[in-house]
Amino acid sequence: MRAFLIVPGDSGAIATAIASGAHALIIDMTGLSSPVPFPEREQGGPSIYLRSCDLERDLSAMMAMAPHGILLSRCEGARDVMRLGARLAVEEAIHGLADGSTQILPLIETARGALASHTLADASGRLAGIAWDAEAIRAEIGALTTRDRGGALRPPLAQVRSLIRLAAAAARVAAIDAACPPGGDFADEVDAAWSDGFEAKLVLEPDQAGFVTAFGGRAPAPSTER
Numbered sequence: 001m002r003a004f005l006i007v008p009g010d011s012g013a014i015a016t017a018i019a020s021g022a023h024a025l026i027i028d029m030t031g032l033s034s035p036v037p038f039p040e041r042e043q044g045g046p047s048i049y050l051r052s053c054d055l056e057r058d059l060s061a062m063m064a065m066a067p068h069g070i071l072l073s074r075c076e077g078a079r080d081v082m083r084l085g086a087r088l089a090v091e092e093a094i095h096g097l098a099d100g101s102t103q104i105l106p107l108i109e110t111a112r113g114a115l116a117s118h119t120l121a122d123a124s125g126r127l128a129g130i131a132w133d134a135e136a137i138r139a140e141i142g143a144l145t146t147r148d149r150g151g152a153l154r155p156p157l158a159q160v161r162s163l164i165r166l167a168a169a170a171a172r173v174a175a176i177d178a179a180c181p182p183g184g185d186f187a188d189e190v191d192a193a194w195s196d197g198f199e200a201k202l203v204l205e206p207d208q209a210g211f212v213t214a215f216g217g218r219a220p221a222p223s224t225e226r
Contacts, residue, residue, distance in 0.1 A: 001193065002200035003209035004049075004131070004176055020206035021213050022046050026071055026105075029062055030054065049105050049128075055084070063091040069103030069128050077116030078123035081106060085124045103128035105176075109136035114160040117167035129174035131202055132164045135181060151185060165197060174199040180208070190215050 002023035007013045009029050017025050024047040031054075051071035052058040062070065072084055081104055088102045104126045108114055114137065120130060134157050138146045143154050153161060161177070168175035177193040179202040180186045190212055193201050203209050 001190070001198070001212050001215050002174070003203050003212035004200055005046075005203050005206065005209045006179065016206050017209075018046060020209040022203070022206070022209035023200065023213065024049055024068075026051055026202075028052070029058055049103075051107075059087060060091060060094070063088070063095050063097070063102070066095065066097055067102065069105050069126075072104055072106045074109045074113065075106035075120075076110060076113040078119035081120060081123040081127065085126050088126070100126065102126065105129055105131060108132040108160070108164060110140055111137065111160075114163050117163050118170065120167055121170040123171075127171055127173050129176050129200065130164055130168040130171065131176035131200075132160060132178050133202075134161070134178035146181070147184075151188065161196075168199075169197075176200040176202060178202060179204050186211070 004024045004026055005017050005020060005022035006026045007017040007028070009027050014025065014027065026049045029050050030052045047068040049069045049071050050062045050065065050067045051073060052062065053073065059070070070084065070088065072080060075081065084104055088104070089099060092099055092102060104124060105128045106120060108117055108130065109132070114132070117130065120127065134146045134153070137157060137160055138154070141156055143156065145154070146157055147153055152158070165175045175198045177189070177198040177200070180189045186208060190201060194215060201212050203212060
């Protein structure tokens with residue numbers, strides 16, 4: 001499996017993240033007054049995706065850093081992806097980047113986005129995958145926790161997770177499972193993601209990235225049938 005490591009936009013955190021073995025880094029550029037140095041595109045290095053809570057304000061500065069892609073927060077369907085794609089085409093021309101070279105990674109964080117996820121299949125050739133945020137959707141629907149006492153996802157969140165997996169399959173891109181919250185059963189979540197066909201997982205810590213990339217699935221439990 002691949003790990004998409006979410007990191008703050010400071011040079012120390014980025015250096016640590018690069019050494020984690022993550023397939024991709026998602027760097028938060030929100031509110032940064034000056035560009036943060038990160039490695040140029042290198043063969044075998046992690047893909048660099050930039051995110052901001054205010055793309056309208058920050059996109060031009062982000063594109064000056066020539067990232068592999070842009071994380072589209074609170075994506076609510078194909079229209080959002082196509083709108084960003086049009087802006088990226090302009091910014092690529094301004095910054096001397098190849099047309100279509102910047103990918104889009106939509107992050108589903110709302111109920112509307114979950115219900116519209118099927119529209120992403122034909123949204124853009126820039127689509128790099130589809131990810132989702134369980135905690136954000138939990139907060140929007142008013143659920144007290146993401147999981148029940150037995151550790152299973154609450155039914156609405158389980159449904160969203162299934163929609164993301166199906167939407168990614170329809171779009172022929174990677175399905176990226178939600179990050180495990182602090183205190184959660186990380187190993188169990190990674191095993192579930194692998195078993196359910198997710199190609200990648202969002203992670204919050206560098207050591208989690210190493211675990212995901214090395215994961216090959218747990219051995220099946222011994223059968224109790226006779």
